[in-house]
Amino acid sequence: MYKIFSSIQLSVILFSILIISSISGTLINQEKALAYIYHSWWYFLLLITLSINLILCTLKKRHYRIKSLGFLLTHFGVLIILLGGLLSNLLCEKGTLSLRVKQKSDVFYINKKPQKLGFTIGLDKFFIESYDNNKILNNLGRLLIRTKDKLKEQSFNVELNKEFSFLDGKYKAKITQFEPNLFFDIKAKKVRSKNKLPENPAIHVSIIYNGKNYNQWVFAKYHDLKMGKSNLDIDFVYFFQKHSTRIKDFKSDLSIYEENKLILQKTIEVNDPLEYKGYKFYQSNYDPKNMMWSGLRVVKDPGTIFVYLGFLILCLGILFIFYLKPFLRKD
Amino acid sequence: MDFSTANIAFLTYLLAAIIYFIFLLSGNNKSSKLGYYILIIALILNLITIIQRWILVAYPPFSNMYETMLVWACSIAFFQIIFEKKYNLSRIGFFSSLSALLVLAYASFFTTKDISPLVPALQSNWLTVHVISYFISYGALALSFITAIYFVINKNSKIDFSNITYKLISFAFPFLTIGLITGSVWAKEAWGDYWSWDPKEMWSLITWLLYLNFLHLPKTLPNVLRKLKIDLKYNKLVINIFAIIGFLCVVFTYIGVNYLLSGLHSYA
Numbered sequence: 381m382y383k384i385f386s387s388i389q390l391s392v393i394l395f396s397i398l399i400i401s402s403i404s405g406t407l408i409n410q411e412k413a414l415a416y417i418y419h420s421w422w423y424f425l426l427l428i429t430l431s432i433n434l435i436l437c438t439l440k441k442r443h444y445r446i447k448s449l450g451f452l453l454t455h456f457g458v459l460i461i462l463l464g465g466l467l468s469n470l471l472c473e474k475g476t477l478s479l480r481v482k483q484k485s486d487v488f489y490i491n492k493k494p495q496k497l498g499f500t501i502g503l504d505k506f507f508i509e510s511y512d513n514n515k516i517l518n519n520l521g522r523l524l525i526r527t528k529d530k531l532k533e534q535s536f537n538v539e540l541n542k543e544f545s546f547l548d549g550k551y552k553a554k555i556t557q558f559e560p561n562l563f564f565d566i567k568a569k570k571v572r573s574k575n576k577l578p579e580n581p582a583i584h585v586s587i588i589y590n591g592k593n594y595n596q597w598v599f600a601k602y603h604d605l606k607m608g609k610s611n612l613d614i615d616f617v618y619f620f621q622k623h624s625t626r627i628k629d630f631k632s633d634l635s636i637y638e639e640n641k642l643i644l645q646k647t648i649e650v651n652d653p654l655e656y657k658g659y660k661f662y663q664s665n666y667d668p669k670n671m672m673w674s675g676l677r678v679v680k681d682p683g684t685i686f687v688y689l690g691f692l693i694l695c696l697g698i699l700f701i702f703y704l705k706p707f708l709r710k711d
Numbered sequence: 712m713d714f715s716t717a718n719i720a721f722l723t724y725l726l727a728a729i730i731y732f733i734f735l736l737s738g739n740n741k742s743s744k745l746g747y748y749i750l751i752i753a754l755i756l757n758l759i760t761i762i763q764r765w766i767l768v769a770y771p772p773f774s775n776m777y778e779t780m781l782v783w784a785c786s787i788a789f790f791q792i793i794f795e796k797k798y799n800l801s802r803i804g805f806f807s808s809l810s811a812l813l814v815l816a817y818a819s820f821f822t823t824k825d826i827s828p829l830v831p832a833l834q835s836n837w838l839t840v841h842v843i844s845y846f847i848s849y850g851a852l853a854l855s856f857i858t859a860i861y862f863v864i865n866k867n868s869k870i871d872f873s874n875i876t877y878k879l880i881s882f883a884f885p886f887l888t889i890g891l892i893t894g895s896v897w898a899k900e901a902w903g904d905y906w907s908w909d910p911k912e913m914w915s916l917i918t919w920l921l922y923l924n925f926l927h928l929p930k931t932l933p934n935v936l937r938k939l940k941i942d943l944k945y946n947k948l949v950i951n952i953f954a955i956i957g958f959l960c961v962v963f964t965y966i967g968v969n970y971l972l973s974g975l976h977s978y979a
Contacts, residue, residue: 391927664903687905
């Protein structure tokens with residue numbers, strides 16, 4: 381029995397079974413492949429048998445010399461990778477979290493069930509970079525302000541509640557409200573949005589000039605339409621740019637809090653997650669119709685470190701076998 | 712007619728192939744030398760094409776089928792040039808030049824040259840490391856495919872093509888491994904999973920396992936043949952057939968999966 385389990389022939393047979401079963405998994409629907417093949421008990425048994433075979437093959441070689449280093453490293457590397465995979469399978473937590481701008485959460489969701497994080501995470505800002513103008517596009521667009529004679533103009537990113545001055549500092553303004561699909565609710569006698577779709581985007585601009593306050597609603601779709609009292613010698617033109625399909629990147633400014641104290645802040649993007657207390661927050665997706673939301677992938681995987689270690693050891697072993705050992709042989 | 716560098720490289724590969732073919736028919740060493748130098752020129756032109764593309768797109772040009780095919784043609788030519796003297800591979804010069812030519816032809820006719828900005832997932836330094844590692848291995852493996860076929864067709868050649876096949880695969884295997892590992896690490900950084908079991912990843916693993924098996928065969932196959940009472944002269948034949956199947960898996964992983972199976976790796 382020992383002879384069979386420690387034989388290279390068994391290794392070749394096990395690799396062959398692994399190859400055939402892996403091929404068959406690629407020929408069917410991926411969900412079924414996971415359920416019936418890759419996460420099945422027999423595939424798991426195959427990997428266990430391979431691990432036993434690897435260990436016994438390694439121990440069988442009784443005389444270890446410097447030339448055996450590659451052999452040992454490659455085998456240990458694979459074993460550590462398999463161990464890491466097992467730990468990932470058993471202990472990994474993977475879920476999602478969607479946050480609205482300014483929203484905080486102390487849970488994330490695995491199959492829609494909330495899981496405590498042990499700390500709070502908040503989304504401060506979400507924005508998209510576009511290839512079209514190579515500038516960061518604020519998700520609320522841009523406001524162009526110009527004199528009525530059109531001789532002077534300035535343009536600003538639309539950011540809520542951020543005061544700015546224009547036209548040589550004569551005017552101060554603040555955008556206090558954004559409605560993606562504005563309509564005037566006659567019954568309630570107030571302005572609100574029909575829904576979250578940006579079909580009639582509008583912003584409320586509050587202006588201070590010569591000590592007096594003026595207010596105006598400005599519409600992205602109807603540049604000539606203004607709502608509010610403003611006899612100022614300036615025009616506002618609002619450009620709400622629906623995000624381009626040529627997205628360069630989408631990013632989220634995240635903050636971590638513990639007991640209401642700010643611990644960490646980071647801007648995450650694809651390929652650059654935030655890590656805190658073993659949890660990694662990946663920029664996963666967003667809602668193109670409502671760019672006030674950011675979709676995050678949350679992963680806590682204790683197996684990763686073993687897998688990475690296994691990768692490193694395997695690489696060292698393979699480089700030793702194929703590039704260093706031939707030189708040692710010549711010596 | 713488009714006189715772009717890519718087209719001139721294509722024509723130069725064609726010229727190299729013709730001259731190597733003349734060498735195959737005549738055995739004239741001067742033809743083999745001329746073919747060798749023309750292949751070097753073709754490689755330089757191929758490299759220039761890649762550099763021009765890099766300047767044009769302003770990111771490492773390894774993000775789609777067209778760009779990676781330029782790299783693959785380059786890799787095949789590069790290894791033919793390097794190993795021709797070392798392993799006496801003039802005889803396969805025609806096939807290597809032809810392979811590089813066919814890769815460029817495929818890139819030209821069956822892929823799009825359109826420049827698309829990189830999607831967020833591809834904006835990573837891992838792109839360069841992952842793709843370059845794989846195409847170094849694919850270049851050497853393409854040569855091993857040719858030498859394996861050469862062995863199978865002409866077992867009595869004075870040049871031991873079986874041994875050369877093994878050496879080429881031994882050279883390529885570490886890069887294949889690095890390509891697989893860097894892909895996994897990159898996936899973890901981008902998506903949170905170092906392994907998603909998607910068809911591209913599985914076929915990369917299948918290819919790696921096949922070559923892993925290949926590398927273990929010389930230690931196991933003779934005993935198996937003896938137990939089955941099969942003549943040991945078939946040992947090398949089986950090993951080289953394995954090498955041929957391995958390369959077919961490389962081609963399926965690179966091209967076949969994109970068209971026939973879907974998954975996360977939809978860009979290349």
